[in-house]
Amino acid sequence: MDSSPHKLYHVHGFDSRQFLEHYFSDKSDMAFGDDVLKFPIEKLRQVFAVGHINGDILIDLSIGSLIHHLYSASEFFKNIIVLKANNRCIMELKRWVDERTGAFYWGHTSTLLQEKEENSDQCQDQEAKVRSAIQHVVKYDLEKENMTDPLVLPPADCVISVWLLEVISKDQDDYIRYLRKISRLLKPGGHLMMIGALDITYYLVGKDKFQGFTYDENFVRKVLAGEGFIIDYCNVKERTAVSDLTDYKATIFIAAHKEK
Template sequence: MDSSPHKLYHVHGFDTRQFLEHYFSDKSDMVFGDDTLKFVIENLRRVFSGGHIKGDTLVDLSFGSAVHHLYSACECFQNIIVLKVSNRCIMELKRWVDDRTGAFYWGHTSALHQEKEENSDQCQDQEAKLRSAIQHVVKCDVEKENMTEPLVLPPADCVISACVLDLISKDQDDYIRYLRKFCGLLNPGGHLIIFVVLGATYFTVGKDKFHVFTYDEDFVRKVLVGEGFIIDYCKAQERTAVSDLTDYKAVMCIVAHKEK
């Protein structure tokens, strides 16, 4: 069992706006752009453009209140259900979904998503399309058998989870247990898309350090295969950012599915 004094994301929570400013903003001193923005957007654009991941419902269970990983998803799914472990994250996300004054600015990420398109003026349309696709933002408790109790979600054709497993798991057993819960949201034959950070032990928001479960690519591959998944796509990128806010070594995208 991890004995780190670091806080736990799903237990202690953090300042959601400060977190977004640190890791996802368009500010000149935000050094994580290649890893947290470009890597995510480019890989998901590639994954969803293949046309084999589609359906009625997509469930997103990712950390913080980020939305940029869902631009490509809303091209293939008209019904996106977002799960969040904290009320702060829900409030931050809903402020953007409802297009309210004071919402975090994501225009730089929609521009990244559209940069290879002929008409870059579609950025606002892309954000509006995503807002329309996000049908529900739901509080969840990862410790409950039904994480959205008392609500029972419809089976999803795709589940996206960005880094949540890394942050809530204290050890290997935790990781496998939570992964099974997340996969329980899937239809048979549905696709799981996860973004992970490799070799990390912490990330920082403000004055607080938060726990990250440390593992490597071999571990996550073995876990997925052990749970009956077939890995369709895997892409890793070594860390490009220079900052002591967090200590990950690489970021990775994995797409997998179970046979029906």
Template sequence: MACSTHKHYPVHGYDSRQHLECYFSERPKNIFIDDILIFPIECLTKIFKEGRIKGDVLIDLSAGSLVHHLYSACEFFKHIIVLKVRDRCIMELKRWLDSRTGAFNWGHATKHHVEIEEKSAQVEEKEKKVREAAQHIVKCHPGKENMTDPIVLPPADCVVSVLLLDKSSKDQDDYIRYLKKISKLLKPGGHLILIGCLEMTYYTVGKDKFHAFTYDEEFVRKALAGEGFIIDDFQTKERTNVSDLIDYKSVMFIATHKRE
């Protein structure tokens, strides 16, 4: 199938619950957990524990209704502002934040976090901290110069973005435009953490195939340097599963800071 015939996340969206169940759930046949959930959790826990990335405001700009990447952050930031492109993603996320019946179960991610932190008795406390910190959810319009127009956000100490650039960018120019907009959300010297998939061309949610922007390590390093970001940590994990639902070759974790 040609890329031009694939659906595009910012335009068409996808079923948020199907996306979570397929790639992030604890179901026995989920072959993506090690790559897409556990690897980022371990990288995030390590980078935050180093103590360099902390402050008042963290902005989360991620695809879907993801939560797992916020567990470490809630220990180091007073306020987490979550930006979402699709209304359906906002509804799914709010269901979990409000502890409603039928919310997606992130218990396996919580358990993995507290085990890494060697605080196994604090599972409920960890989820409570995330819910308390992530009370601000704002609709995001990636095509606008101010993505949260008419709302003007306070400058962030850190932005975390999981898979949004991969799923929203049509080409290299588009990716760099997103980086410029993300840079404007940060204070001078602020941190940007990117989690994405290298050399991915498509992913599947339900019966639909979606376009993914294809890039390699060299491209993302140059793009970040071109926008004034200094890379502090760059980790990759080679794909460990076999599936035609998605075709990435490796998962990347990048921690950067903005040149002052």
């Protein structure tokens, strides 16, 4: 095994299918169900159910080729633009969007949403709603002033970022700089929803070991306030997964809005 902890998600890339199999599959030995499947689905459903977060455009910047965090969002936004750091993740996501042979199976996650809904008929075809809402899958480069150059994105009503900042940041300065870039995607008053892994130092994908930036709840609260965000909701879930694949201590969910 490569013992180096210094690989970075957006620089070195990883095997996107292996990542999904490790952390998001329906396999009986997949240890992370409560933390990475149920928790995001439940928290995003709760926040969107209030009804004041909606609009035309939602931008998603998340690790890998995830889709389960977009189930509730697809009910409230007409257009979802997904930004990905590397081609392998783009190909993996498009395989699912286009319903091609060999696409990753997400049916177990739509079932989790149905269990929370009083009217399960509303989410019988939740995956189809997400496919319909995803209008563009775009590659980004964090080192560019406009990360999607030459494409200029319209200002978003909402941005969702799932397990991203901790895997692209080497230190506090990186975290703040990248959060600032992400916040520029929002229109004034727009909403930001973030899910992160607290106190992580590494995660494994196959034989590759990737760096995680360690931070706590107080740090992210201070950074968001410093960037002009008001936190509307915050919840921390202590880790329940038993696995050596990664060492995070807890999962945090934050919903905030940008001051006008």
